[in-house]
Amino acid sequence: MQSLEEMRKELDVIDDQITTLYERRMKVCEGVAEYKIKNGRKVFDKTRENEKLAAVAEKVSTDFNKKGIRELFEQLMSMSRKLQYQRLSEEGVLGRLPFIGLEQLDLDGARVVFQGVEGANNQAAMLKYFGKNVKNFHVPSFRDAMEAIEEGSADYAVLPIENSSAGPVTQVYDLLVEFENYIVGETVLPIKHMLAGVKGTTLSSIERVYSHPQGLMQTSHFLDEHGTWQQISVANTSMAAKKMMEDQDTTQAAVCNEYAAELYGLDILAREINDESDNSTRFIIVTNQKVFLKNASKISICFEIPHESGSLYHLLSHFIYNDLNMTKIESRPVEGKSWEYRFFVDFEGNLADAAVKNAIRGLREEALNLKILGNY
Numbered sequence: 238m239q240s241l242e243e244m245r246k247e248l249d250v251i252d253d254q255i256t257t258l259y260e261r262r263m264k265v266c267e268g269v270a271e272y273k274i275k276n277g278r279k280v281f282d283k284t285r286e287n288e289k290l291a292a293v294a295e296k297v298s299t300d301f302n303k304k305g306i307r308e309l310f311e312q313l314m315s316m317s318r319k320l321q322y323q324r325l326s327e328e329g330v331l332g333r334l335p336f337i338g339l340e341q342l343d344l345d346g347a348r349v350v351f352q353g354v355e356g357a358n359n360q361a362a363m364l365k366y367f368g369k370n371v372k373n374f375h376v377p378s379f380r381d382a383m384e385a386i387e388e389g390s391a392d393y394a395v396l397p398i399e400n401s402s403a404g405p406v407t408q409v410y411d412l413l414v415e416f417e418n419y420i421v422g423e424t425v426l427p428i429k430h431m432l433a434g435v436k437g438t439t440l441s442s443i444e445r446v447y448s449h450p451q452g453l454m455q456t457s458h459f460l461d462e463h464g465t466w467q468q469i470s471v472a473n474t475s476m477a478a479k480k481m482m483e484d485q486d487t488t489q490a491a492v493c494n495e496y497a498a499e500l501y502g503l504d505i506l507a508r509e510i511n512d513e514s515d516n517s518t519r520f521i522i523v524t525n526q527k528v529f530l531k532n533a534s535k536i537s538i539c540f541e542i543p544h545e546s547g548s549l550y551h552l553l554s555h556f557i558y559n560d561l562n563m564t565k566i567e568s569r570p571v572e573g574k575s576w577e578y579r580f581f582v583d584f585e586g587n588l589a590d591a592a593v594k595n596a597i598r599g600l601r602e603e604a605l606n607l608k609i610l611g612n613y
């Protein structure tokens with residue numbers, strides 16, 4: 238039997254050959270890129286790649302090696318594509334993205350819509366971002382807020398997108414796909430939940446507790462201690478508070494913020510019942526124009542992927558090869574396609590950066606239905 242040293246020497250010789258061949262292959266790919274730039278051809282050619290993968294798998298013997306050689310060539314062709322996108326970027330033929338860069342947002346006389354009623358956390362987020370003199374109105378649902386912007390009755394909407402303890406506000410993710418509205422800003426607000434009821438309500442008189450599903454989730458430890466209370470979801474925490482005022486019923490209570498409790502004349506029965514003491518929610522600012530701030534530093538996109546092994550891995554490699562820092566990934570089911578998912582990715586960058594254009598070009602060619610949700 239050969240010694241380990243001898244086998245390693247043999248591997249070194251083989252690897253030298255592979256390395257030389259790799260460089261030679263990439264040199265040819267540079268030529269392919271030049272050809273494609275000149276002739277306006279797409280970099281990604283799925284048919285050619287599939288033919289290549291089938292051909293190389295034919296040339297090796299065992300199932301293990303067939304799988305291995307496919308993976309190796311998937312990787313080689315993926316590197317080749319990245320090199321080609323880079324050449325396209327250097328030649329300035331990446332194309333323009335349909336977003337207009339602005340020095341600042343047009344906030345003059347802006348009308349802002351938020352979901353809920355007076356006292357909602359959405360309202361507090363709006364006041365934080367736009368200041369207390371902002372012209373505003375509220376609507377019953379997130380969908381209504383999206384529609385208000387789309388049809389132009391509001392210029393901006395403020396929508397919650399994620400909570401530090403309860404996670405994503407999934408409905409807002411889905412609406413971002415459905416509507417031609419774009420994220421232009423974000424703000425994070427600490428959220429402190431109170432348990433509030435009308436005068437005379439006590440912890441022992443409560444039978445039902447009302448709040449937004451996120452409010453119920455974010456206070457689940459406290460609510461679990463009162464397991465007999467029925468938990469009822471309503472559209473907004475402040476709507477729950479308003480309902481308490483309207484019903485004047487001591488068998489029910491609301492999970493809402495302190496301002497809403499005060500506004501609707503409720504007593505606070507328990508303070509800061511949120512599971513996490515630093516509970517906070519991130520809100521996005523949405524508009525109907527494809528604009529971004531020139532100093533924006535975060536991009537949100539979403540895309541579907543072919544239902545094939547390795548698809549997500551290959552798509553995400555566009556971030557790695559363009560040195561882009563991915564900060565978040567979420568997935569949501571695709572409507573009408575059971576067990577297929579749409580991915581939402583946030584990464585650092587500005588739409589004017591070459592690296593970003595390069596990554597988006599690659600993602601657009603290889604993903605299905607890529608949508609840029611905003612740069613902010």
Ligand SMILES: O=C(O)C(=O)C[C@]1(C(=O)O)C=C[C@@H](O)C=C1
Pocket residue numbers: 266269280281282283285286289313314315317318
């Ligand atoms: O043949 C091409 O068109 C190439 O760009 C080369 C190559 C490869 O590396 O083999 C790379 C990307 C395409 O998706 C298909 C194949």
